[in-house]
Amino acid sequence: MATHAGGLTAAGTGDGAHLDVRDPADGRPAVVVRDLVRTYGTPAGVLNGLDLEIAEGEFVAILGRSGSGKSTLLRALAGLDHDVHGSGQVQVPRNVSVVFQDSRLLPWARVLDNVVLGHEAAPNEARAAGRAALAEVGLGGRERAWPNELSGGEQQRVSLARSLSRSPELLLADEPFGALDALTRLRMHDLLRDLLRRHRPTVLMVTHDVDEAIVLADRVVVLDAGRIVLERRTPSATTHDAVDQDTHRTLRAELLDALGLDREDTP
Amino acid sequence: MTALVQTNRVALERPVRQPATDVRPRIRRLGLRKPVPLAAGSGIVLLLAVWTVGSAAGLIDPRVLSAPWTVVTTGVDLAVDGNLLENLWVSLTRAAQGLVWGVLAGVVLALLSGLSRIGEALLDGPIQVKRAVPNLALLPLLILWFGIGEEMKVITIALGVFIPIYIHTHNGLRSIDKRYVELAETLRLGRRQFVTRVVLPGALPGFLLGLRFAVTGSLLALVVVEQVNGTAGIGYMMELARTYGQTEVIFVGLVVYGVLGYTADYSVRLLQRKALTWRRTLED
Numbered sequence: 001m002a003t004h005a006g007g008l009t010a011a012g013t014g015d016g017a018h019l020d021v022r023d024p025a026d027g028r029p030a031v032v033v034r035d036l037v038r039t040y041g042t043p044a045g046v047l048n049g050l051d052l053e054i055a056e057g058e059f060v061a062i063l064g065r066s067g068s069g070k071s072t073l074l075r076a077l078a079g080l081d082h083d084v085h086g087s088g089q090v091q092v093p094r095n096v097s098v099v100f101q102d103s104r105l106l107p108w109a110r111v112l113d114n115v116v117l118g119h120e121a122a123p124n125e126a127r128a129a130g131r132a133a134l135a136e137v138g139l140g141g142r143e144r145a146w147p148n149e150l151s152g153g154e155q156q157r158v159s160l161a162r163s164l165s166r167s168p169e170l171l172l173a174d175e176p177f178g179a180l181d182a183l184t185r186l187r188m189h190d191l192l193r194d195l196l197r198r199h200r201p202t203v204l205m206v207t208h209d210v211d212e213a214i215v216l217a218d219r220v221v222v223l224d225a226g227r228i229v230l231e232r233r234t235p236s237a238t239t240h241d242a243v244d245q246d247t248h249r250t251l252r253a254e255l256l257d258a259l260g261l262d263r264e265d266t267p
Numbered sequence: 268m269t270a271l272v273q274t275n276r277v278a279l280e281r282p283v284r285q286p287a288t289d290v291r292p293r294i295r296r297l298g299l300r301k302p303v304p305l306a307a308g309s310g311i312v313l314l315l316a317v318w319t320v321g322s323a324a325g326l327i328d329p330r331v332l333s334a335p336w337t338v339v340t341t342g343v344d345l346a347v348d349g350n351l352l353e354n355l356w357v358s359l360t361r362a363a364q365g366l367v368w369g370v371l372a373g374v375v376l377a378l379l380s381g382l383s384r385i386g387e388a389l390l391d392g393p394i395q396v397k398r399a400v401p402n403l404a405l406l407p408l409l410i411l412w413f414g415i416g417e418e419m420k421v422i423t424i425a426l427g428v429f430i431p432i433y434i435h436t437h438n439g440l441r442s443i444d445k446r447y448v449e450l451a452e453t454l455r456l457g458r459r460q461f462v463t464r465v466v467l468p469g470a471l472p473g474f475l476l477g478l479r480f481a482v483t484g485s486l487l488a489l490v491v492v493e494q495v496n497g498t499a500g501i502g503y504m505m506e507l508a509r510t511y512g513q514t515e516v517i518f519v520g521l522v523v524y525g526v527l528g529y530t531a532d533y534s535v536r537l538l539q540r541k542a543l544t545w546r547r548t549l550e551d
Contacts, residue, residue: 080449098453104446108468108545117464118454146545 029053030170030202031077036088038072038081038226046072047086048226056169059196059203061217063210065259069226070206074098074174077204093169093202097162101175103155105147105162112143115162126165133165134158137191153184157191164199173205177212185209189216210255214248222258230258311529333515338522341515350504355523358489358500361417362527365424366485372425373432373477380433381440382466394433402427403491415496427488431480439473440466472546475539482531486524 031054038047046069054060064070075081076090078098105114112130119126134140137157147155156176163171176192177185193216196203207213213220214234222230232254235247315335321327322334329337345351376394379386402423409426413419443466451461493502501520508516 078453080452096453100446100450102446104450106447106450106465106468108471108543109464118451118456118460120455148545 028056030056030058030093031204032089032091033073033077034089036073036076036086036090038069038076038084038086041085044225045086046226047076047088050088050223050227052221052228054202054204056202057200058219059205059217061213061220062204062206062223063208063213063220063255063259064206064223065208068223070223071174072226073223074172074204074206077170078172095166095168096170096172097164097166097168097201099156099159099163099171099173099176101178103147103152103159105155105158107147109147110143111139111145111147111150111158114147114158115165117162119166129165130161133161136164136195137161153180153188156180156188160192160195164195167199168201171201171203173203175207176205178207178209185212192216210252210259213255214251220251220255222255224258224260230255330514333518337515338518342519342522345504345516345519351519351523354499354501354504358493358502359527361420361492361500362424362485362489364421365488366428366481368421369425369428369485370432370478370481373429373481374436374474376429377433377436377440377470378462378466381437381470382462391437394430397426398430398434402488406491406495410495420492423492424485424488427484428481431484432474432477435473435477435480436470437473439470439476442473443469472539472543475535475542479532479535479539482535483528486528486531490524 031052033050033052036047036050036052037045039045046067050069050073052060052073062070062073072081076084076086077092078096079092080098105111106117109117112127112134115130115133116123116126119129121129131140131143134143137160139154139157139161142150142154147158150158156179160176177188180188189212203217205213205217217234220230220232220234221228232251234251318327318332319335322329322332322336327334333341342351376390380390380394381387405426406423409419409423413422447465447469451465456464489500490502493500494506497503497506501523505517505520508514508520
């Protein structure tokens with residue numbers, strides 16, 4: 001377990017409370033967030049005492065309007081909030097991987113070099129893992145390509161391969177498909193579901209696509225003004241069947257309502 | 268038949284003109300057009316042509332500006348009797364030594380000052396002050412400190428070279444997208460890997476631009492140091508020619524400097540294209 005209390009300027013982080021070992025047997029959660037406050041120096045905080053637990057292997061989607069604090073939460077879990085004012089306790093597994101909205105491939109490194117960048121294994125093993133991951137996302141044979149030569153969807157697949165090649169315990173995804181066209185996004189959903197079935201990491205995905213959240217996640221959490229305002233398990237998680245149209249529609253309406261949108265407003 | 272040929276010609280000359288039925292608004296092209304074949308050296312060819320024609324027509328006084336063919340024959344004579352090549356070798360060695368030390372110093376200082384706040388606080392100020400002082404003004408001091416030997420010459424060249432390398436490398440690595448730094452953090456890169464895999468390649472375009480200034484700068488500094496207390500080198504050869512009033516020898520020296528500078532710059536640009544194949548820019 002690693003805690004990301006470092007880099008915070010304000011006092012009052014619950015640093016002392018340590019969860020030592022993650023043991024799935026006693027149902028201990030993979031991610032624990034307690035009373036998380038992030039202010040960025042403004043009186044109305046970005047996150048106002050947020051509590052969240054994610055079980056091991058669970059897929060949680062965070063929905064919220066712009067400025068609801070969803071990206072701030074993800075950055076806190078990723079440990080990317082140096083010099084940010086705040087307090088609270090965050091516990092995540094040791095092996096965390098982040099997928100960003102942009103594929104964030106180094107343009108000066110070839111595809112395979114991007115995938116294995118910073119990989120912990122020995123170079124040969126890392127490259128083998130990288131090749132396997134690229135093959136898994138359907139990009140076998142493109143190892144020597146430059147990122148600029150790939151389409152947006154392909155670049156995002158490379159970034160997925162980069163994350164999966166290091167078998168993360170926690171996958172953090174910040175609107176991973178937000179920059180893709182609708183058709184590519186649907187294909188990426190299928191790919192991601194397929195990959196997750198095999199790799200089984202815990203996933204926290206930030207999105208503002210309600211349907212994406214329902215279709216992919218086990219649980220959907222709606223954030224507003226730095227607080228959780230709604231939490232729902234999705235039908236796919238409870239029944240493991242094809243999503244029943246009616247339940248989907250009801251849940252969708254409920255989530256849109258929590259996001260401050262009337263169902264009639266959106267197609 | 269004639270009509271057909273004519274329409275073809277029109278089509279060839281105006282490939283972008285739309286037919287009347289096409290109602291698209293005209294979009295103004297902002298990117299560069301395709302490169303014109305063999306046009307790279309046309310500016311230089313034109314300059315040489317004006318010089319040659321002017322000399323041949325007697326419009327240019329040979330005492331002021333030697334004719335190109337005189338420069339060529341003098342150059343050949345100087346090369347044959349060994350004088351020119353020897354001087355050229357001395358000059359090149361000096362410039363190369365100064366360049367190597369200057370580039371090393373520039374890169375190391377840029378890294379120190381670019382990647383650490385303390386380094387920046389300590390180094391950037393003095394370097395900017397040095398940058399504001401002309402090399403020529405430093406020369407008396409350098410001669411006092413290091414004498415009039417090779418050491419002083421190489422140091423002077425290096426001092427001129429490290430400034431553009433420092434400025435452009437520093438700027439290059441400070442302009443690396445913050446998102447890549449975040450990526451490096453989430454991938455848990457160590458300091459060394461961060462520098463070698465993210466910072467250095469990211470700063471490479473800036474460094475190479477600095478190198479273009481640096482190679483021409485090293486040759487400029489060469490001129491300065493060789494005309495002061497030189498005993499060999501192209502500058503010394505020119506200085507000697509001045510005392511004997513040999514305009515054509517001075518011109519040989521100038522041409523050699525020009526060719527050296529152009530070749531050096533061209534090589535760096537070639538290197539630039541090879542090293543930055545990943546980029547898609549206005550240039551391509």
